[in-house]
Amino acid sequence: MNIKNVKVMEVKSDYAVVLSSEGTFIRIVLKPGISVGDHIYITEADVYKAEELSISKHTLFSKRAFFSKRTAFTFARMALVSSVVLVFMLFKALSPVAYAVLSVDINPSFQMVVDAAYNVLDVEGKNDEARQLLTEVEWKKGQTATAVLQRILEEVSDNGYIHDGDNHILVAAALIDSKKKDIEPVNQMVESILDQLDYQSFTEGKLIISAISSDHTAIEQSLSQVISIGTYELEKRIAPVEPYIEVNHGQAKKLMPHPIKPNKQNQPEEEVETSPSTADGTDTEETTEVTTSKPEKPSKAPATEEKTNNGNGVPHPSNNNGNNSNNSNNGNNGNGGNGSNGKPNVKPTEPPVETDVSTEMTDATKTTESTVDVSTEASTETVTTNENKGPSDNANENATNKDLNKDKVKP
Amino acid sequence: MDNITIQQAQTSREARELFIKAHFPFIIYTVSSVTGRYVVVENDESFSVALEAFNGAIDTYSEGVSKFETYATTVIKNKLIDFYRQQKKHYGHEPLEETIPAPERDDDLRIEIADLSSKLSKFGLSFDDLVEVSPTHQDTREKAITVGIKASKIEWIVKRMHEILKLPVVEVVKAGETTRRFVYSHKDYILTVILVFSEDLTRMQQFVLDSIKGDSHEHQKR
Numbered sequence: 279m280n281i282k283n284v285k286v287m288e289v290k291s292d293y294a295v296v297l298s299s300e301g302t303f304i305r306i307v308l309k310p311g312i313s314v315g316d317h318i319y320i321t322e323a324d325v326y327k328a329e330e331l332s333i334s335k336h337t338l339f340s341k342r343a344f345f346s347k348r349t350a351f352t353f354a355r356m357a358l359v360s361s362v363v364l365v366f367m368l369f370k371a372l373s374p375v376a377y378a379v380l381s382v383d384i385n386p387s388f389q390m391v392v393d394a395a396y397n398v399l400d401v402e403g404k405n406d407e408a409r410q411l412l413t414e415v416e417w418k419k420g421q422t423a424t425a426v427l428q429r430i431l432e433e434v435s436d437n438g439y440i441h442d443g444d445n446h447i448l449v450a451a452a453l454i455d456s457k458k459k460d461i462e463p464v465n466q467m468v469e470s471i472l473d474q475l476d477y478q479s480f481t482e483g484k485l486i487i488s489a490i491s492s493d494h495t496a497i498e499q500s501l502s503q504v505i506s507i508g509t510y511e512l513e514k515r516i517a518p519v520e521p522y523i524e525v526n527h528g529q530a531k532k533l534m535p536h537p538i539k540p541n542k543q544n545q546p547e548e549e550v551e552t553s554p555s556t557a558d559g560t561d562t563e564e565t566t567e568v569t570t571s572k573p574e575k576p577s578k579a580p581a582t583e584e585k586t587n588n589g590n591g592v593p594h595p596s597n598n599n600g601n602n603s604n605n606s607n608n609g610n611n612g613n614g615g616n617g618s619n620g621k622p623n624v625k626p627t628e629p630p631v632e633t634d635v636s637t638e639m640t641d642a643t644k645t646t647e648s649t650v651d652v653s654t655e656a657s658t659e660t661v662t663t664n665e666n667k668g669p670s671d672n673a674n675e676n677a678t679n680k681d682l683n684k685d686k687v688k689p
Numbered sequence: 690m691d692n693i694t695i696q697q698a699q700t701s702r703e704a705r706e707l708f709i710k711a712h713f714p715f716i717i718y719t720v721s722s723v724t725g726r727y728v729v730v731e732n733d734e735s736f737s738v739a740l741e742a743f744n745g746a747i748d749t750y751s752e753g754v755s756k757f758e759t760y761a762t763t764v765i766k767n768k769l770i771d772f773y774r775q776q777k778k779h780y781g782h783e784p785l786e787e788t789i790p791a792p793e794r795d796d797d798l799r800i801e802i803a804d805l806s807s808k809l810s811k812f813g814l815s816f817d818d819l820v821e822v823s824p825t826h827q828d829t830r831e832k833a834i835t836v837g838i839k840a841s842k843i844e845w846i847v848k849r850m851h852e853i854l855k856l857p858v859v860e861v862v863k864a865g866e867t868t869r870r871f872v873y874s875h876k877d878y879i880l881t882v883i884l885v886f887s888e889d890l891t892r893m894q895q896f897v898l899d900s901i902k903g904d905s906h907e908h909q910k911r
Contacts, residue, residue, distance in 0.1 A: 281714040283730050285896060287802055288816040295816040301830045301900035303819040311726045315799035318727035319717045 279321055286316040293326040374399055376454050378467055379497050380423060381506035383448040384439055386411055388430055389506045390423060391454075396467055398426045404506040411437060423467075424474040435480035442483040448519065449537070450508030452492035461538060464491045468522075468537040478528030485525035489537035490515070695757045698747050705747060709740070715758065716743050719765045735769060742768035801890045808884050812854055814877055822877045831901045833875045836865030837882025847887045856880045 284296035284304065293305045294312055305326035312318070374393040381389040386408035391400040397420050403409035415433050417426045434440055449472065451464045468489045477485065496507040505513075512519070522537040523530050698708035709716075717728045720739045728736050746764040750757055809815060824830040840846050840861045849857045856876040862869050865879075872879060885893045 279714040279718060281717050285798065285802075288806065290817070295820060297816075297896065299896070299900055300827065301834060301897060302823040302825075303816060305817075305820055306727075309721070309726050313799075314802055315796070316727070317730040317798075319721075319730060320727065321714060321718045321721070323718070324721075324727070 281319050281321050283317065283319055286312060286314050286318065289314055296320065374420070378451055378453050378464070379492075379500070379507055380427075380467070380471070381448075381450045381492075381500070381508040382427060382430065383450070383506055383508045384431075384434055384445070386434060386439060387506045387509060388412070389500060390426065392423045392467070396423045396470060397421065398423050401426060401430075404500070404504060404509070407439070422474075423471045427471060428475055428479065431475070432480045440481050440483065440485070444484045444486060445481065447485065447487045448508045448512070449487060449489045449522075450492045450496075450506065450511055451489070451538075452494065452497050452507050454494065454497060456494035459493075461491050465536045465538050472523060472537060475530075477525045477530050481525060481528065483527075485523075486521045487523040487525070488519040488521045490519050491538045695747065695750060695752075699750070705744075708747065709743065712743065712761075715761075716740060716765065719762050720769065723766050723769045735772070738768055738772045739765045798892045801893050804888065805881075805884060805890060805893060808888065809881065812880060812884075814881070819877065819881060822875065824875055824878060829875070830878075832867070832871070833878050834882050834897060834901050836861065836867055836872065837879040838886050839866075840864045840879070841883040841886035847883060850880065850883060856883075 282298045282300065282304075284298045284306070286294055286296050287303070288295040289308070289312060292308065294308055296304050296306055296318075298304055304320070306320050306324045307326050309324075374395075374397065376391045376399055377394040378392050379389060380392055381387065381404070385405065387404035388408050389402055389404050390398050392398055398417060399419055401412060401415075401417060403412045411430070411433050415426075415429050417429060431440070449468055451468050453464060472487060472489070490508060490511050492507040492511045496510045499505070499510050500507045503510075521533050524533055525531070693704050693708045693711065695708070697704040699705075716739050717736065720728050720733075720735050724735050726735075742765040743761055745768075746757070746761040749764070750760050754760065806816065809819075824833055843860075843864050846857055846860045846864055849860060856872070856879060858869060858872050858876060861879060861883075862872050865872065882897065885897060
């Protein structure tokens with residue numbers, strides 16, 4: 279054990295600085311009675327340790343506080359661990375969480391993931407055109423969905439996908455949380471995003487925007503396939519989608535108070551309604567919607583709809599796979615239609631296929647007239663309730679097909 | 690000296706003195722542990738009591754009971770407690786801590802230290818900073834002190850140092866006949882030595898001079 283005789287040069291709150299008889303300045307721990315100028319003996323045990331110094335310099339604890347050094351270290355470690363855990367939890371709590379998926383089918387077809395504040399977390403193209411366009415679109419994670427969509431639409435317009443004539447855009451949205459069935463949050467999100475768009479910046483022609491709600495199933499399907507949730511919904515949908523906004527020369531006009539009408543397709547318990555319809559095609563849309571009482575069989579979308587593309591309806595591009603429909607009208611098995619069963623196998627860019635009317639006419643159990651029965655293939659359970667369904671719905675839906683398919687051809 | 694055994698110390702007077710000197714650090718450590726204070730080099734009554742107790746422990750120690758250091762620690766501790774009890778009785782009911790006689794303080798040295806601290810602060814230095822820059826090796830320390838003393842003798846270097854408020858390295862290199870690298874490496878320590886020896890800080894000067902004389906065992910004076 280070595281000792282040094284030292285002179286105390288300075289007394290601090292946590293330690294003292296001494297000058298040893300060897301000419302070195304040393305920090306020593308404080309002991310009672312120590313004062314500047316004292317000539318004292320110190321041992322190695324009295325040297326102030328570096329780690330003690332680091333604590334005192336950070337003024338975590340003072341030696342004269344209630345805590346001993348050991349306790350101070352323990353508390354310091356606990357505080358460090360606690361702060362790390364707290365920061366981690368805060369980070370996790372504040373980090374954006376995917377809230378909903380929004381798809382925009384023009385076509386090109388885009389799909390974005392947004393958080394609860396409608397800020398974009400991810401954007402992907404669902405077809406080649408979209409992927410190509412996205413390479414030109416500058417967007418950052420955290421930007422508002424409106425801003426990103428605005429930029430996408432401008433890029434789409436610049437590349438000629440939005441022309442001077444009628445342009446149909448289908449917006450679909452779905453909450454990621456499968457437990458949330460309420461359509462209201464989806465409506466709010468779509469309305470919020472669409473209402474803030476500056477339409478003048480990307481179109482001088484006519485723009486008809488329709489919105490549709492989707493669900494968790496569609497998200498899963500869109501992930502596993504190269505389709506957007508909007509395309510997926512239209513594949514299985516029978517009812518036409520009502521336009522929400524019509525833009526003429528950059529002036530937007532709301533056609534409905536809310537973007538999305540409640541979709542009874544997603545309510546399996548819904549009673550099948552039969553609404554009076556006339557043979558001349560004056561069926562209401564509500565009637566058409568409730569015919570799909572079995573949403574789990576989305577592939578039953580009637581291929582026969584496609585034959586009546588009279589061009590006065592709203593977008594319904596799902597019938598791209600109508601070329602399989604000749605084989606689908608084979609009775610009541612119900613799952614032969616389109617051959618898709620919710621898995622659309624036709625690319626959106628394909629032109630609509632005219633269905634052979636004569637084939638549909640042979641479906642004697644479902645048609646009483648020479649008109650096409652929409653509900654026939656939709657569900658065997660609803661056959662009888664929709665016998666009188668007029669062609670107008672079909673016309674509307676097929677018009678959608680026509681319109682969207684027309685748009686799919688890149689100018 | 691370290692090889693002297695307790696048996697030799699018990700039988701020979703010379704061996705006992707050497708044995709006690711060899712155990713100075715042990716005695717100081719024991720006193721400091723018991724009293725909770727540092728042992729003052731001069732006139733520390735606690736140390737005197739402990740030294741006396743240690744000497745007595747040499748006489749009363751019998752081999753086989755325990756190690757001598759353990760035995761001596763107990764003896765010193767008991768003697769110090771007795772000493773404080775007597776002090777307490779003498780000073781009435783004052784607390785034990787107050788009965789421990791405070792060491793006599795060298796006011797001249799305190800004034801010198803305060804003066805040096807004030808001058809160092811003008812150069813942006815403190816005693817705390819000097820802990821980090823003190824040369825570790827004895828040879829280096831002695832060389833730095835020697836260079837500083839030489840430079841402090843040259844008035845214009847000291848004047849220049851106060852003007853620029855830092856060590857004039859080039860001038861000190863010439864005055865100290867050393868390398869620029871050495872001076873630059875220990876510039877703060879050399880600057881402090883120049884301050885000590887250029888001012889009227891006689892007690893500090895003596896303490897520093899003692900250090901380069903290798904007088905690091907002042908406890909032997911006792």
